[in-house]
Amino acid sequence: MDHASQRAVLLxxxxxxxxxxxxxxxxxxxxxxxxGTEYAPLxxxxxxxxxxxxxxxxxxxxxxxxxxGEFNRQLLDLLGRYASAFANIHExxxxxxxxxxxxxxxxxxxATFGKHYQAVDPSIILGSAFNAFHFDFSKxxxxxxxxxxxxxxxxxxxTVLQNPICDWQSPIGWAVLAHEMGHAIDRxxxxxxxxxxxxxxxxxxxxxxxxxxxxxxILASEMIGPAAILAIVSIEYTLYPLRRIHKPSERTDKRxxxxxTLWRLRVVAEHLAAKYSIDYLGDTLDRxxxxxNASLERFETPENQDIMRHVDSLQYAICxxxxxxxxxxxxTSELTNPHLIAEASVERCLQRLRRGDPIGAxxxxxxxxxxxxxxxxxxxxxxxxxxxxxxxAFEKLVAEFREAPLGLQTLLFCCALxxxxxxxxxVDRSSSADFPIRxxxxxxxxxVLDSRAVSSLTGNLTQRTL
Amino acid sequence: MATVPSNQTPILGTLLSDLEIxxxxxxxxxxxxxxxxxxxxxxxxxxxxxxxxxxxxxxxxPVTLDVTHIDLAVRRQADSVKARVERNFQSRAIxxxxxxxxxxxxxxxxxxxxxxxLPCDIAARLEGRSSIARLGLEVHSxxxxxxxxxxxxxxxxxxxxxxxxxxxxxxxxxxxxxxFRLSNVERPYNSKPxxxxxxxxxxxxxxxxxxPELSQ
Numbered sequence: 001m002d003h004a005s006q007r008a009v010l011l012x013x014x015x016x017x018x019x020x021x022x023x024x025x026x027x028x029x030x031x032x033x034x035x036g037t038e039y040a041p042l043x044x045x046x047x048x049x050x051x052x053x054x055x056x057x058x059x060x061x062x063x064x065x066x067x068x069g070e071f072n073r074q075l076l077d078l079l080g081r082y083a084s085a086f087a088n089i090h091e092x093x094x095x096x097x098x099x100x101x102x103x104x105x106x107x108x109x110x111a112t113f114g115k116h117y118q119a120v121d122p123s124i125i126l127g128s129a130f131n132a133f134h135f136d137f138s139k140x141x142x143x144x145x146x147x148x149x150x151x152x153x154x155x156x157x158x159t160v161l162q163n164p165i166c167d168w169q170s171p172i173g174w175a176v177l178a179h180e181m182g183h184a185i186d187r188x189x190x191x192x193x194x195x196x197x198x199x200x201x202x203x204x205x206x207x208x209x210x211x212x213x214x215x216x217x218i219l220a221s222e223m224i225g226p227a228a229i230l231a232i233v234s235i236e237y238t239l240y241p242l243r244r245i246h247k248p249s250e251r252t253d254k255r256x257x258x259x260x261t262l263w264r265l266r267v268v269a270e271h272l273a274a275k276y277s278i279d280y281l282g283d284t285l286d287r288x289x290x291x292x293n294a295s296l297e298r299f300e301t302p303e304n305q306d307i308m309r310h311v312d313s314l315q316y317a318i319c320x321x322x323x324x325x326x327x328x329x330x331x332t333s334e335l336t337n338p339h340l341i342a343e344a345s346v347e348r349c350l351q352r353l354r355r356g357d358p359i360g361a362x363x364x365x366x367x368x369x370x371x372x373x374x375x376x377x378x379x380x381x382x383x384x385x386x387x388x389x390x391x392x393a394f395e396k397l398v399a400e401f402r403e404a405p406l407g408l409q410t411l412l413f414c415c416a417l418x419x420x421x422x423x424x425x426x427v428d429r430s431s432s433a434d435f436p437i438r439x440x441x442x443x444x445x446x447x448v449l450d451s452r453a454v455s456s457l458t459g460n461l462t463q464r465t466l
Numbered sequence: 467m468a469t470v471p472s473n474q475t476p477i478l479g480t481l482l483s484d485l486e487i488x489x490x491x492x493x494x495x496x497x498x499x500x501x502x503x504x505x506x507x508x509x510x511x512x513x514x515x516x517x518x519x520x521x522x523x524x525x526x527x528p529v530t531l532d533v534t535h536i537d538l539a540v541r542r543q544a545d546s547v548k549a550r551v552e553r554n555f556q557s558r559a560i561x562x563x564x565x566x567x568x569x570x571x572x573x574x575x576x577x578x579x580x581x582x583x584l585p586c587d588i589a590a591r592l593e594g595r596s597s598i599a600r601l602g603l604e605v606h607s608x609x610x611x612x613x614x615x616x617x618x619x620x621x622x623x624x625x626x627x628x629x630x631x632x633x634x635x636x637x638x639x640x641x642x643x644x645x646f647r648l649s650n651v652e653r654p655y656n657s658k659p660x661x662x663x664x665x666x667x668x669x670x671x672x673x674x675x676x677x678p679e680l681s682q
Binding site: 358359394395398451 | 485488491504505507559560564581619637667668
């Protein structure tokens with residue numbers, strides 16, 4: 001991979017990291033003062049720590065004349081430290097009162113998961129770990145309070161879904177909760193267990209962990225569309241400098257093994273293509289493959305790289321592809337959601353978002369409505385008679401202006417696409433010298449996009465209740 | 467005021483009729499289009515020369531526990547004024563299917579469900595709906611005028627001046643917009659220095675601290 005391509009991957013990661021840090025700054029400005037002056041010094045300290053952690057990256061951009069390879073090496077090193085600082089500072093947000101999940105996030109899951117949401121009945125919280133989780137709270141409590149099991153009510157539901165605090169105002173970030181809901185639904189319907197029995201997968205093996213992740217991803221993509229996996233990719237890019245994304249993660253006491261995000265992206269892309277004959281994720285896959293290759297080249301010798309590419313390809317065919325086909329066969333109508341993401345609709349939504357307009361509802365195209373107005377005018381304008389015919393014709397015209405709520409899969413997908421567009425534009429235009437400034441401007445654009453996404457979702461969900 | 471067909475030279479300050487409002491909504495040229503979304507029920511919302519707008523889910527509720535006053539008589543104390551304004555309000559979000567109560571004498575900031583963008587030759591006026599006003603609910607005291615070039619959700623200054631609590635819900639039609647055509651302004655709202663509320667999503671607290679008189 002050439003230096004320019006390597007740099008593009010690193011700048012993509014930097015853009016995500018800068019964005020999330022900016023959100024933490026906004027959180028500190030908003031939450032701490034709102035609660036009381038007693039949190040102000042803490043918030044100030046955290047904000048300063050975050051700014052300080054970034055300052056070395058800004059310094060790098062001032063060093064002109066560095067060879068490309070050396071720039072990339074230094075940038076990776078500094079991004080690694082910044083990502084580590086960011087993740088640790090994010091964890092310390094636990095010391096501040098939480099803003100609480102926005103009702104729109106809950107409304108989004110209710111509207112997309114329907115009866116499954118009622119069946120799971122989760123508590124949704126903002127957490128200080130920079131990740132999304134789902135867990136059974138009673139089990140977690142039971143580990144520290146063993147006697148609790150004796151008094152636990154038999155029908156008690158304790159599913160908790162956690163979203164990272166920094167994404168509290170970003171509907172595009174909320175989409176990751178769909179993956180966690182996918183896990184909760186899988187537990188109820190035992191989809192992964194059935195597939196494991198069918199394919200003789202050992203329940204104690206990492207492959208079983210991977211199967212469960214693919215189940216959750218596929219279920220999320222059915223309910224909320226491609227936005228769920230795109231939210232996961234965004235989190236991966238943020239911590240990219242700290243991870244070896246070319247390998248599955250290790251299993252730990254607290255966390256099962258996860259397949260590579262590249263596999264997960266491919267699985268979801270192939271699932272949506274197989275079921276709905278649409279390619280939503282081609283571009284994202286291509287660029288994430290670059291990131292995967294860059295990681296491989298960074299950590300493995302040239303001899304190992306070829307071997308690992310070959311092994312990865314084989315493992316994908318034997319595990320991921322086979323598992324996802326088995327999952328797809330077992331998806332009943334209860335676990336699927338017809339995808340109504342039409343290409344023409346996506347293009348209209350993107351045009352609106354590029355203008356800074358929300359996209360919660362969509363009606364007939366303006367050109368068509370203009371035609372109807374012209375026809376009405378030709379027939380009735382200038383006529384002073386307000387007869388029933390004219391009034392009926394006008395009412396018919398007015399009714400054509402009604403906007404219907406946009407499908408939530410489309411809404412989130414288009415917002416995610418626009419986010420990706422903005423980041424790509426900023427990365428493509430950035431040089432070694434000016435990327436920090438460009439990414440500050442990018443942060444403002446992404447903040448506006450998030451606010452338009454919230455406006456879209458609020459309008460959409462409210463309209464559904466009327 | 468007489469309405470003017472779209473192919474004639476615009477007259478200063480002409481109130482747009484129902485058909486003219488629809489025409490402006492469908493303009494292909496974004497610079498002359500009145501953008502408003504979501505348009506949920508145009509046959510109910512569109513009046514002869516106005517368009518009803520609805521209440522959103524977000525509120526800013528005054529909290530007076532530990533703020534003694536807001537002093538607008540000081541100069542060069544913008545930070546202090548801003549801090550007091552911030553402490554004086556608390557953000558609340560109502561679920562889309564939820565409700566909230568405005569008791570007699572109570573005041574809150576709300577916002578339109580609709581996101582609006584006005585071109586440079588259109589101004590708007592926000593008025594309460596008379597059916598709502600006759601129950602004692604005011605939606606604005608002074609902030610009724612919307613400048614050409616404004617974009618965002620409009621803020622309501624909700625006040626119950628009646629004798630009974632009023633229960634409100636997101637999606638309720640509480641106000642109406644009238645649109646006025648004028649000659650193109652030289653400095654639309656979004657280009658104005660010290661502009662405070664452009665691009666708003668949700669109700670905006672007072673930006674009085676940005677007034678030049680307080681910051682200079």
